[in-house]
Amino acid sequence: MGDTATDYTEITYRVADRVATITLDRPEARNGYTVRMADELAAAFDRADRDPGVRVVVLTGEGDDFSVGADLSQGGFDFDPDAGPPADWQEPAGRCSKRIFAMDKPVIAALRGSAVGGGLTITLPADYRLAATDSRFGFVFTRRGIYPEGASAWFLPRLVGMGRAMDWMISGRLFDAAEAERAGLVHSVHEPADLLDAVYSLAADLAADTAAVSVAVTRQLLYRMSALDSPEPVHALDSQLIAGIGANPDAVEGVLSFLEKRPPQFTLSPEQDLPDFLPWSH
Incomplete structure (x- = not known):
């Protein structure tokens, strides 16, 4: 028995077999995330966490890419640039990553194509990251003159160690799925056509046996x-x-x-x- 929610505009949400699937749904923009998407993601994770019918959450992206990171083409942030942000303002990626961090339920990220910048930092608090062989990753902030966000400077060294985190974040270079797996950023790598089967097999095992x-x-x-x-x-x-x-x-x-x-x-x-x-x- 499945449940599909339609009260989102930039993501989709469905529940089937005790697994909630949250999908970034702006394929025309390569799933570039916006403030609206960040808030919808936080709300969807909160919804899944509170639903007794959900045991596991899968986070994925529609189309060929997981996410190319922040899309500021729609007007930027949700505050008046002349007045500046209110004291309690939170940057968008952290609104999602902090909610994943607080989850009581395991989260599996399914990554294919590009997962860069904020399109990668939002996945760092997930319990698992499974990648496709065509995945490309990058913490590209220094190459854009901006800064790491999503609390990624806290999460990343815990996953891959300070040396590798320093390399990836200071250089801002792109790296492939094989390097990500060797470093421990992703747990396993699969052919693109097999990625979701692997993700849902893992989700089914967690739901049934833990x-x-x-x-x-x-x-x-x-x-x-x-x-x-x-x-x-x-x-x-x-x-x-x-x-x-x-x-x-x-x-x-x-x-x-x-x-x-x-x-x-x-x-x-x-x-x-x-x-x-x-x-x-x-």
């Missing part, structure tokens, strides 16, 4: 606690989490389904069953 609350807690543990300067607060939180598994029906089901050699039927949902002591939930 526990939603366990995934939600795990992805936030990694993002919010891996950069701490000591393991002590991480272990303190681990201890609280593990102490509760005796009363956790998903933990019981996980063990039973393994012993009985059957698919698990997890019942807890991140919309209502996350532990109330998580430090990032306050």
